Amino acid sequence: xxxxxxxPRRLRALLRSQLGLRVGxxxxxxxxxxxxxxxxxxxxxxxxEVVENAAGAHFVIRADAPNALRRIIRRQAQFxxxxxxxxxxxxxxxxxxxxxxxxxxxxxTGANQFVALHSATLxxxxxxxxxxAPPGSGKSTLCAxxxxxxxxxxxxxxxxxxxxxxxxxxxxxxVALKEGSIELLKAFAPKAYFGPCLTNNEGQRVAxxxxxxxxxxxxxxxxxxxxxxxxxxxAGAESVATAMSPARLVLHLAANSFNYNLHGRAGFERLVAxxxxxxxxxxxxSQLEDxxxxxERLATWNPQ
Numbered sequence: 001x002x003x004x005x006x007x008p009r010r011l012r013a014l015l016r017s018q019l020g021l022r023v024g025x026x027x028x029x030x031x032x033x034x035x036x037x038x039x040x041x042x043x044x045x046x047x048x049e050v051v052e053n054a055a056g057a058h059f060v061i062r063a064d065a066p067n068a069l070r071r072i073i074r075r076q077a078q079f080x081x082x083x084x085x086x087x088x089x090x091x092x093x094x095x096x097x098x099x100x101x102x103x104x105x106x107x108x109t110g111a112n113q114f115v116a117l118h119s120a121t122l123x124x125x126x127x128x129x130x131x132x133a134p135p136g137s138g139k140s141t142l143c144a145x146x147x148x149x150x151x152x153x154x155x156x157x158x159x160x161x162x163x164x165x166x167x168x169x170x171x172x173x174x175v176a177l178k179e180g181s182i183e184l185l186k187a188f189a190p191k192a193y194f195g196p197c198l199t200n201n202e203g204q205r206v207a208x209x210x211x212x213x214x215x216x217x218x219x220x221x222x223x224x225x226x227x228x229x230x231x232x233x234x235a236g237a238e239s240v241a242t243a244m245s246p247a248r249l250v251l252h253l254a255a256n257s258f259n260y261n262l263h264g265r266a267g268f269e270r271l272v273a274x275x276x277x278x279x280x281x282x283x284x285x286s287q288l289e290d291x292x293x294x295x296e297r298l299a300t301w302n303p304q
Contacts, residue, residue: 002046002047002049003046003048011042015038018054019050020057021051022050027056028054028057028103031062031063045174047211059106064077086105094199096195098201100176107160116160117258118134118256121159123154123168131143131229138233140176144175147189156176163270166225172216175208177206179205182205193210227281231291232285234286237286244280244282283295
């Protein structure tokens, strides 16, 4: 059963008590009486599996007002995970960005069964495309566009590498697009579903693109790293790709890893294995169509 199979009244009732969801390799429970959160779960997460017995969930999350008064007067939203409050409350209108950022925080700090990288990750023909890059590089914009060119979404935020096998575990979730990227993607993919434009805690406009149902349905199917592209949006620049050496790639992956050091030698060797097996490139671009075309060319590049 998926979220979309639930009657709206039943979904709201579960969220007020506790809703279990399967999100990639994780089971989470979510509690929220906030209408914004309830609407977002009913739309952006409509294809996600409902877990009826979520005992032992990886993350127990509550997204709600810090107290009853803050549901009415100067509305606020508070993120709680496993009984802890890692962030200060935000205005109630920021509840959905708070929830998405909070779940990112949970995975980035708590998913230590994986070697975790900050990277957009997609798959086609059994080979994963990794785009490890810092915020502002355009990786989420490219990721969202590639999803609507036939790529399977693994994540716009994480590459989760199984340290035992080297396989990448998908964790497809709504893709966060900011500022001008929102209108850009709506024009690029007019059939995509977006939630409303909101404001995040940095004062930026943000909208969340619903992950494709096919990507959510395949969220237990892992794959191997095939190519690495490090994007950088530069206004007015021509599209230029440059090969990266394996040594340079290892340093870049380590710089964009949340926890490879926690895995000791095995974590470092996983980064080296990706660098040895996957051709890697930097990509400077300014036009979305040019960036997408360049990534697709690089993804089929064969050194032989």
